[in-house]
Amino acid sequence: MNQRVNYTQVVWEITRLLQESDSLEKALRVSLGTVVRAVGAEAGTIWFYNKDGDNRIHPSFWIGGADLTGMSLAAGEGIAGTVVATGKTTVVKDCQKDSRWAGRFDAKTGFVTRSMVCVPLLNKYEVIGCIQIINKLDGSLYDDADIELCENLAMLTAIAVDGNGLNLGFSEEKTTLISLRNIMKTYGSGEKQVQVLKGVNLDIREGECLVILGESGCGKSTMLNIIGGMDQPTSGSMIFDDKDYANATEEELTAYRRDYVGFIFQAYNLMPTLTAEENLNFIGELCDDSMSASEALECVGLLEKKKNYPSQMSGGQQQRVSIARALVKKPRLILADEPTAALDYETSIEVLSVLEEVIKSGTTLLMVTHNEEIAKMANRVIRMKGGVVSEVIFNNHPASAKELVW
Numbered sequence: 001m002n003q004r005v006n007y008t009q010v011v012w013e014i015t016r017l018l019q020e021s022d023s024l025e026k027a028l029r030v031s032l033g034t035v036v037r038a039v040g041a042e043a044g045t046i047w048f049y050n051k052d053g054d055n056r057i058h059p060s061f062w063i064g065g066a067d068l069t070g071m072s073l074a075a076g077e078g079i080a081g082t083v084v085a086t087g088k089t090t091v092v093k094d095c096q097k098d099s100r101w102a103g104r105f106d107a108k109t110g111f112v113t114r115s116m117v118c119v120p121l122l123n124k125y126e127v128i129g130c131i132q133i134i135n136k137l138d139g140s141l142y143d144d145a146d147i148e149l150c151e152n153l154a155m156l157t158a159i160a161v162d163g164n165g166l167n168l169g170f171s172e173e174k175t176t177l178i179s180l181r182n183i184m185k186t187y188g189s190g191e192k193q194v195q196v197l198k199g200v201n202l203d204i205r206e207g208e209c210l211v212i213l214g215e216s217g218c219g220k221s222t223m224l225n226i227i228g229g230m231d232q233p234t235s236g237s238m239i240f241d242d243k244d245y246a247n248a249t250e251e252e253l254t255a256y257r258r259d260y261v262g263f264i265f266q267a268y269n270l271m272p273t274l275t276a277e278e279n280l281n282f283i284g285e286l287c288d289d290s291m292s293a294s295e296a297l298e299c300v301g302l303l304e305k306k307k308n309y310p311s312q313m314s315g316g317q318q319q320r321v322s323i324a325r326a327l328v329k330k331p332r333l334i335l336a337d338e339p340t341a342a343l344d345y346e347t348s349i350e351v352l353s354v355l356e357e358v359i360k361s362g363t364t365l366l367m368v369t370h371n372e373e374i375a376k377m378a379n380r381v382i383r384m385k386g387g388v389v390s391e392v393i394f395n396n397h398p399a400s401a402k403e404l405v406w
Contacts, residue, residue, distance in 0.1 A: 007149045010038045014153060018160040025061075028157060029393065033063045035133060035153045039146050042135035043111070046157065047073075047080050048121070049129050057081055057129065060394070064134065066111035067203060067392045069380055070174060078102030079118050083130045089119045089151060091142050110181050110201035117142045119154045123162050131157065174205035177333060177364055178227060183236035183246075185222050196222045197233065198387035204333070204366060209359045209398065211375040212368045214384035220368050221337065223384070227366065228261050228335045229253040258286055262326030264336040268318040270310040276321045277306035280328045287329050296324040300354045316347035323354055327363075334358060336367040340374065345406065352377065352401035373406040 014031045021027035028046060036044040043064025047057045055075055059068040073081045079100050083090050095101045095113045106113055114135050121129040131154050136142065185197035197219045204210060204227070212220045225231040226238065229245060232253075238246045245256060270279050277293045284290035297303045300320040310318050319339060326334050336355065340348035352374065359365050359377075367374070375381045376399040383391040 007038065007145055010034060010149060011152045011156075014156055018156055024160060025396070028160070029061050029063070031153060031157070032061055032131070033391070035149060036063050038149060039133055039142070040137050041133045042137055044134060045080075045132045046121075047084070047129045047132070049075070049084050049127065051128075057084055060129075062394075063391055064111070066105070066109040066201070067380070067382075067389075068105070068109070069203075069205070069392070069394050071105060071108070073102060078105075079116065080130050080132060083118045083120050084127050087120045087122065087127045089117070089147060091117045091147065093141060109203075115141070117147055117150050119147070119150045121154050121158045121161075123158045128158065128161070130154070174207060176203045177206045177240070178204040179237075179239040180204075180223075180227070181237045181239075183223070183226065183233045183238065185219070185226065185231070186234045196387055197226075200236070200387075200389055202382065202389060204364060206332075206364055207359075207362045208379040209365045209367070209377060210380050210382065211378035212366070212382045212384060213370070213372065213375055215370075218384040219387040220384050224335055224337055224366070224368050227333075228263060229256045258329075259288070260332045262329050262331035262334040264319070264322050264326050264334060264339050266338040266341045268310070268315075268322045270318055270321060270325075272310050275307050275309055276302065276313070276324075279310075279321060280325050283325055284328045289330060291328045291330055293324075293328060296328040297321070299327055299357070300324045314347070315343055316350050319343065319347075319351050320354055323351070323358070327358065331363065333364045333366065336365065338369055339367065340369070340371070349401055349404065352404065356401045371406065373404045376404060377401060 014034060017027050017031060032044045032046055043066060044062065045059050045068065046061040048060050049057050056072040057075065057080055058072045062068050075081055076085045079090060079092060079098065082100050092098050093115055095116060116132050116134045118130055118132045120127050121131065131150060133150050180200055180202045183197050183200040186193055186195045188194055200223060214220045226233055233246050236246055237244045245253065274282065276297060280293035280296055284293060294303060294306060297306050300323050302317060302320050305313060305317060340351055343351060355365060378395055379398055381393040381395065382389055
């Protein structure tokens with residue numbers, strides 16, 4: 001009885017949220033997370049059927065460690081496809097043994113699907129998608145109350161979408177640049193041993209802006225260091241260009257950092273005795289195919305400052321030189337660690353506007369920040385908690401830097 005009372009409160013909260021929120025996408029994401037937590041599950045996904053487009057089923061919102069960006073199911077494929085085709089709620093005790101299960105998703109993401117309840121989204125007797133709630137954490141089966149809660153979420157979701165409209169902007173799958181699988185990182189030994197990363201699975205894709213959010217100590221900076229080749233995991237794999245850099249030699253990591261990765265630091269890290277131009281030339285001389293210092297400075301709007309020393313420039317100008325220093329290498333990936341943390345709002349927007357142009361040029365940008373507003377610029381947002389990826393958010397409509405307010 002207590003469980004049903006609690007579930008009634010959950011339904012009331014979701015109803016209020018969907019009615020009052022000024023962002024349906026955010027309301028749906030929060031509602032899904034609320035049900036996942038209420039049921040005691042590990043993950044959840046809202047799928048929509050693109051009937052008038054490619055006739056496939058696309059994951060539009062998901063909570064949990066699996067990143068489903070760009071993935072889709074054919075009509076009738078997998079458990080979700082079957083539910084969309086039949087319009088019937090389905091409970092699966094062991095997905096690994098179910099003949100309908102599409103195992104390629106787990107194979108690609110590193111996630112392990114064990115059990116699920118999958119309910120259809122019905123809009124005026126037409127199935128427009130489905131909702132999956134996956135893996136009860138205590139290993140128990142979904143009971144009638146769990147199923148009823150999921151069906152209520154599906155009903156409220158369908159009503160909200162019908163009443164407000166939702167520009168889903170189904171994501172296209174991009175080429176994977178870096179693939180992290182089961183990344184663990186432990187510092188110290190014995191009683192002083194601290195496990196910072198506890199099995200991270202993540203794909204970084206060509207040409208995207210990816211933002212990592214999380215509280216201090218969640219492991220985001222450690223993960224950034226591993227991706228940048230400045231640290232190595234205790235176990236797991238990091239695949240780039242078909243090579244596993246998790247076990248690379250120091251010489252191989254040096255070549256990786258030099259040839260493929262650009263870095264933007266919170267503290268700028270410019271050499272104080274060198275001019276802006278000389279700071280860039282110093283990096284460019286280490287690379288085989290570098291951009292000229294003047295070209296890189298022009299990209300960030302500071303060509304006229306090329307003869308200035310860091311002490312002769314404002315904080316925002318120094319950070320823009322730092323961005324130019326990353327660009328001069330023509331990197332395939334730029335890593336930015338809290339690039340606006342030391343800047344005021346107006347200067348932050350100037351720096352983010354430069355980064356926005358970097359994204360438009362096709363360079364992959366991975367940014368760590370505490371600022372939830374900055375995350376609105378991203379194609380995807382990764383939220384970390386306790387050393388794991390706790391949530392992946394696909395952003396159909398990234399904001400421009402000048403739209404951000406905090």
